[in-house]
Amino acid sequence: MRTIRIEASTGYDVVIGEGLRAGSGERIAALGGNARTAMIVSDDTVYGLYGGPVRESIERAGLVARSFVFEHGERNKNLAAYGKLLEAMAEERMTRDDLVVALGGGVTGDLAGFAAATYRRGIRFVQIPTTLLAAVDSSVGGKTGVDLPNGKNQAGCFWQPSLVLIDPETLRTLPDGEYRAGCAEVIKYGMIGSEELFRAVSETPVRERFAPVIDACVRMKRDLVEADEFDRGERMKLNFGHTFGHAAEFLSGYRLPHGFAVAAGMAAVTRAAVPYGYCGEETLEALLECLERYGLPAAIPYGADAMREAVLSDKKASGGAVRLVVPERIGSVRIVTAGTEELPAWLARGGVGTKDLSHLPDCKGV
Numbered sequence: 001m002r003t004i005r006i007e008a009s010t011g012y013d014v015v016i017g018e019g020l021r022a023g024s025g026e027r028i029a030a031l032g033g034n035a036r037t038a039m040i041v042s043d044d045t046v047y048g049l050y051g052g053p054v055r056e057s058i059e060r061a062g063l064v065a066r067s068f069v070f071e072h073g074e075r076n077k078n079l080a081a082y083g084k085l086l087e088a089m090a091e092e093r094m095t096r097d098d099l100v101v102a103l104g105g106g107v108t109g110d111l112a113g114f115a116a117a118t119y120r121r122g123i124r125f126v127q128i129p130t131t132l133l134a135a136v137d138s139s140v141g142g143k144t145g146v147d148l149p150n151g152k153n154q155a156g157c158f159w160q161p162s163l164v165l166i167d168p169e170t171l172r173t174l175p176d177g178e179y180r181a182g183c184a185e186v187i188k189y190g191m192i193g194s195e196e197l198f199r200a201v202s203e204t205p206v207r208e209r210f211a212p213v214i215d216a217c218v219r220m221k222r223d224l225v226e227a228d229e230f231d232r233g234e235r236m237k238l239n240f241g242h243t244f245g246h247a248a249e250f251l252s253g254y255r256l257p258h259g260f261a262v263a264a265g266m267a268a269v270t271r272a273a274v275p276y277g278y279c280g281e282e283t284l285e286a287l288l289e290c291l292e293r294y295g296l297p298a299a300i301p302y303g304a305d306a307m308r309e310a311v312l313s314d315k316k317a318s319g320g321a322v323r324l325v326v327p328e329r330i331g332s333v334r335i336v337t338a339g340t341e342e343l344p345a346w347l348a349r350g351g352v353g354t355k356d357l358s359h360l361p362d363c364k365g366v
């Protein structure tokens with residue numbers, strides 16, 4: 001069992017351990033604070049797999065367990081699902097002492113966290129991530145929200161969980177594509193801050209060492225969140241690959257999994273970083289090799305104009321400028337501000353809309 005303490009505006013533990021879900025109720029009840037009801041929020045797939053044991057564990061610990069189950073998929077991380085969840089919480093007469101339990105991937109965590117943050121001006125929530133992506137990234141750090149018709153995560157707020165329980169055993173039932181999507185975020189951590197992690201996952205598949213890999217990523221996220229909880233500086237490094245990735249995800253109508261979009265986004269921005277002189281060719285080569293090893297896309301299959309529009313409507317663009325996270329070498333990135341007029345050149349250098357890259361795997365086929 002590994003425990004990592006996060007000291008943000010609310011301090012909390014991230015606990016990593018095989019089989020942890022069976023004792024989740026006890027740990028949730030141990031948070032105290034007069035909670036009576038725990039609302040388990042989960043998508044239909046995850047609830048079918050893990051809802052029963054978590055619910056039983058919560059009830060065994062003396063809490064009333066209720067559930068809100070929605071149809072899986074990013075397309076349901078929206079205002080409609082958010083509204084229904086708030087109403088379900090109100091119908092259960094949940095009080096400010098009660099808790100929300102997010103059992104699932106990043107979609108569930110973002111949706112449940114946003115509802116917890118806003119129900120009666122904020123109640124506690126617990127994250128039980130069941131995807132690799134959620135374990136290494138979205139369950140820690142307190143970013144919550146839903147998508148709006150014009151872009152991802154456009155409504156949301158910062159609201160830290162009270163506890164994060166990561167049971168690597170649950171990752172064994174992930175479909176291959178979801179596993180690989182999570183590996184994209186792991187590769188991202190290596191690129192932004194740990195050459196050691198990057199080399200380790202380049203050599204040994206992540207699924208052979210889930211717990212130590214998750215541990216390494218959560219520690220990196222802890223450091224970034226503690227330094228910059230509200231994403232004004234250092235924490236933005238976590239957005240490596242996301243500026244172009246979010247735009248591609250949006251253009252795909254959210255059919256493209258987040259991790260695949262991030263992989264293609266990391267490849268594009270690194271490809272552009274070489275001619276701009278931010279990093280050498282060897283950095284790009286190492287990244288492309290690693291993406292290939294995990295069967296991840298290395299090209300964005302959308303045109304430059306559509307991508308430009310989508311990048312500009314994303315919230316990472318502000319005040320006539322776009323912030324790009326750009327690699328300097330494996331394990332180190334910097335934040336570069338590009339004027340919106342420079343964006344077409346970045347996209348072109350990133351190979352967006354270029355036929356030359358048609359030999360590379362892109363995200364269309366996933």
Ligand SMILES: NC(=O)c1ccc[n+]([C@@H]2O[C@H](COP(=O)([O-])OP(=O)(O)OC[C@H]3O[C@@H](n4cnc5c(N)ncnc54)[C@H](O)[C@@H]3O)[C@@H](O)[C@H]2O)c1
Binds near residue numbers: 045144
């Ligand atoms: N809040 C943050 O800091 C943050 C960071 C990164 C990403 N995100 C968000 O996370 C979301 C992506 O998360 P995701 O990739 O986990 O997507 P997801 O929650 O949709 O899960 C992916 C799929 O895997 C299924 N699934 C989940 N766990 C499973 C398991 N153990 N076994 C079998 N199937 C399982 C789900 O039903 C779903 O169909 C995006 O909305 C993204 O914006 C948020």
